[in-house]
Amino acid sequence: MEATALIPEIDLCCSVCFDIFKEPVVLKCSHSFCRVCLEKCWEEKSSRECPICRREASMEEPPINLALRSIVESYLKQKTDRETAHKSEARCSLHGEKLLLFCKLDKETLCLVCHTSKKHTNHPVCPVEEAVLDLKEELKPALNLIKEKLKIFTKNERECKKSAEHVRSQMQHTERQIKADFEKLHQFLREEEEARLAVLKEEGEVKSRIMEEKLADITRHISTLTDKITATEKAMDTEDTSFLKTPACRYRAQCTLQDPELLSGALIDVAKHLGNLKFRVWEKMLGMVQYTPVMLDPNTACANLSLSYDLTTVRCTATAQNCPDNPERFNHCVNVLGSEGFTSGTHSWEVMVGSKTVWAIGVVKESIIRKGNISSKEKGFWVFSLCNGGQYQAEDTVLKLERKPQSIRVQLDYDRGEVSFFDSSDMAHIHTFEDTFTERMYPLFSPGLTDGGRNDAPLQICPAKVSVTLR
Numbered sequence: 001m002e003a004t005a006l007i008p009e010i011d012l013c014c015s016v017c018f019d020i021f022k023e024p025v026v027l028k029c030s031h032s033f034c035r036v037c038l039e040k041c042w043e044e045k046s047s048r049e050c051p052i053c054r055r056e057a058s059m060e061e062p063p064i065n066l067a068l069r070s071i072v073e074s075y076l077k078q079k080t081d082r083e084t085a086h087k088s089e090a091r092c093s094l095h096g097e098k099l100l101l102f103c104k105l106d107k108e109t110l111c112l113v114c115h116t117s118k119k120h121t122n123h124p125v126c127p128v129e130e131a132v133l134d135l136k137e138e139l140k141p142a143l144n145l146i147k148e149k150l151k152i153f154t155k156n157e158r159e160c161k162k163s164a165e166h167v168r169s170q171m172q173h174t175e176r177q178i179k180a181d182f183e184k185l186h187q188f189l190r191e192e193e194e195a196r197l198a199v200l201k202e203e204g205e206v207k208s209r210i211m212e213e214k215l216a217d218i219t220r221h222i223s224t225l226t227d228k229i230t231a232t233e234k235a236m237d238t239e240d241t242s243f244l245k246t247p248a249c250r251y252r253a254q255c256t257l258q259d260p261e262l263l264s265g266a267l268i269d270v271a272k273h274l275g276n277l278k279f280r281v282w283e284k285m286l287g288m289v290q291y292t293p294v295m296l297d298p299n300t301a302c303a304n305l306s307l308s309y310d311l312t313t314v315r316c317t318a319t320a321q322n323c324p325d326n327p328e329r330f331n332h333c334v335n336v337l338g339s340e341g342f343t344s345g346t347h348s349w350e351v352m353v354g355s356k357t358v359w360a361i362g363v364v365k366e367s368i369i370r371k372g373n374i375s376s377k378e379k380g381f382w383v384f385s386l387c388n389g390g391q392y393q394a395e396d397t398v399l400k401l402e403r404k405p406q407s408i409r410v411q412l413d414y415d416r417g418e419v420s421f422f423d424s425s426d427m428a429h430i431h432t433f434e435d436t437f438t439e440r441m442y443p444l445f446s447p448g449l450t451d452g453g454r455n456d457a458p459l460q461i462c463p464a465k466v467s468v469t470l471r
Helices: 035-045 066-088 128-236 247-252 270-274 277-285
Strands: 024-026 032-034 101-103 108-110 125-127 305-307 313-316 346-352 359-365 381-386 392-394 397-399 407-413 418-423 428-434 441-446 459-461
Touching (some): 032 035, 359 407, 359 418, 381 428, 397 428, 407 441, 441 459
Antiparallel strands (some): 024 032, 305 313, 381 392, 407 418
């Protein structure tokens, strides 16, 4: 047993404050006190003497009683440990006895006295330790479920962070592409503006030169006529008969010049330069832009697919792209959907398959499964494909074609429930699916995988021919 346990608490009390020593100091007379209490006592009595024996204390600061401080600290620690142990030991609130039993029926702890009471007669009981073990075993499945839930939330947190980073990357990439495309348009407009201003300037210079030459010619004629008038008037001022005998005067008075006329077409052809200016520029712009009836949706593309910046071409890649596994994305099959779905009407697009040895194109419903290994034969797929063995298939049907098509036209007639495929070179019919469509339909593209590795050749959605019709 610790030595401090044998010391009565009164012996650890300060003689001034009658409380456990806080900072014990010792005087020359060997009596110990709390430093704060001793200084307070000295202030009240205005003298520095021992409160017990009245002996004069030194004027110096009394030293700390290290031995007593160690005893006090040890005592206080043991006291705290005893109080803590007492509090942790559960006791019955009615009888003050230890709670040693557990009533399985009432789901509460009991002391031995409670167990013999009428309230718990014939109730099944067990030791508290057994009840604790049983409860722990009972909680394990629930705890495991919580742990599994934590794993799901942790995984979802990682995906959310990955998605947030991908959103920032998409925004930056898309912003760069928008600026690049608009810069091409700006450059086209600048060049078109410069070309039209150059034509206007050239016409202005030509017509200004013609007008200057015409003006110079008129000025010469005016000078000639002025001289004739001056000479004739001078001759007419002569009064002698010699004027009548001078035929030169009659000659000078004659004028054979034709009356001047303004030149036709001498002005700038403003209508040619400004008439339908915006339309003419836009019409010319059609030569540098293209319209594709279907665009690819990068948010649905499998990570092993690479899309062109204009979202019209897709190919397989040797390494997976770093993209989030969002619900819309195929995570195993190398598929990608069109960006726009259809719920009515007739729609068509052409896909350049070229010399690829594996591919699949067609239409799927919006609710198809997009995770895991998916077969195109599952319901909700209306797909025409070229398999590794060189066979053309439409679901389970093997198709025999007279020639290998380089481009396939896909046509969806939603209202009639038809998906048709044609050879774009001569619009020869290949196959038609017939069904009833009840939800949004999306174009599907799969560049496919070969048995020997990646099938690197791309699938490309062909641009449609754009024409302007005036009414």
